[in-house]
Amino acid sequence: MPELRKDPVLGRWVIISSERASRPDDFKDVCVKDRLKAPAFCPFCEGNEAKTPPEILAYRNPGSQPNGAGWRLRVVPNKYPALQVEGNLDKRGVGVYDRMNGIGAHEVVIESPKHVESVTELDVETIRDCFVACRDRLLDLRRDSRMACAMIFKNVGAAAGASVQHSHTQIIVTPVVPRTVQQEMEGSKKFFDYRGRCIFCDIIEQERADGVRIVADHGNFVAFHPYASRFPFETWVVPRRHSSHFEDIHGAEAAELAHVLKSSLAKIERALGHPPYNYMIHSTPLSMPKLEYYHWHIEIIPRLTKVAGFEWGTGFYINPVPPESAAEFVRGIES
């Protein structure tokens, strides 16, 4: 009997389809071929700094020059930005429609001078530095009142939308709060208004008590496959300390997050043969104050299944692997 499960924040339903059941390792084949080929020339590698726009932030070796070699991490504007910093919004109606100029920010965090494709090939300190750099960029960007909401995300592999192989994280800041973010805020506020508690804090407590969907639990961070997983091996990494904004993360927490993220991803990669994946940091909009009802977290989506017409039309997902089976399989992998 298939089972319907509801995401408690968004009210999004998924079908956990035992009738179409796959074994967790059925997905191994789809993975490797979707990785990107090594390019003849990489603009993100050390020595090629002139091929990116000038750096906004960099962690550099003593004595090195901006936009030259000798760095550990660089943040640069995206060369083909989805949104641009200069200009005004010019909000206007066009008959029944609404439009505005594409103002915002689009930055790239080049995580390492080494040409690697996945963060799992980097050491924990390097991943920690990436989170610290993202935090510092948000603290800077939020001083601009046009910047409403930041999305920090990562695309690895062609099927996940990556176009550059060299491991990097992107930050896009939009001048309006996107619909999904707004709905997450509304869903978690509704729960808070009724129960007086943060729904994510409740979820963490239940997941740690149940244990069946947990894949990592270390310091301030717990990683688990969500009850209403849309996709096989979908994994959420959530801080145990209640915090609405990612940019309030402490340095020691960033190191713990790096550890949990790396070990969760490494196990998925070992289990499935390096699937393409995305992760996104879900956080409260820059323009909003600290909230008791929302709780930032990371959602990792390995790209193993295709999104088809049913999902596009309904926002209802069909997941052939129960998260409990996927989590058990992942826990059995050595990290």
Added chain:
Amino acid sequence: MPELRKDPVLGRWVIISSERASRPDDFKDVCVKDRLKAPAFCPFCEGNEAKTPPEILAYRNPGSQPNGAGWRLRVVPNKYPALQVEGNLDKRGVGVYDRMNGIGAHEVVIESPKHVESVTELDVETIRDCFVACRDRLLDLRRDSRMACAMIFKNVGAAAGASVQHSHTQIIVTPVVPRTVQQEMEGSKKFFDYRGRCIFCDIIEQERADGVRIVADHGNFVAFHPYASRFPFETWVVPRRHSSHFEDIHGAEAAELAHVLKSSLAKIERALGHPPYNYMIHSTPLSMPKLEYYHWHIEIIPRLTKVAGFEWGTGFYINPVPPESAAEFVRGIES
């Protein structure tokens, strides 16, 4: 300067990214390789009726037997159903979570005994029959009060989630109204409460007056690229006569719809080299009465771009081709 546009029904924003502009025909390369390979054996071809579950409905030649050869169209239960008809819902809480049994329906409309991959290879009468069969299945299914909402959809090509090459349409009926459908209802009701008009009727009027996004206009149906297109060549087919439920379509309208759908898709295929695509019939839930504020329609999505982390996290889309350019390109193709 990139432009932000808002879908007036869902409040979903898209970035029309002129800075990342593609020419409409830049997508030709990605298409052909994503089509499915011809299978050694096809369960949907004439003569193989025993390989599907017994038919629910069929258009047959006089004298032919059910589940034998001699048919023009068959509707059968999906052999690997996402939801099943037998049983009760058994709604329950699991701590903070909600679940119920996967009750519903999952049917397949085999549109033709001929092994073709896209509906554009079928004649208009055959496509009309498919819409009539879908209508008749919904009229039957809605007599069961557990059936809340039907999604009629089509997946063509591997990248669009198809697993069977032989042209077919799927119907999934869910026991709850899915989130996206609910949000469409709420968005169009909000407009109606404020303006006293159906937002889709307003959109049709504006699109026909502007003309720049129209790709077909015939009888009761108009096809256009929506103002806030999420994807290059996204195309909506909308009936001019206000109607909230697809299953209220008349036979003559089904023929006009078949004509407009076929010509819109055929132009996209000729322009882009047979891309994978999905289409979905957006309609009012079976469980709801006729509505003044919602208007059923078809959304066609050619699968040309990859959905990446930004879109997953925000529900905000980046579209590199303005719909006006795509529509102009499509209008220039002979049908």
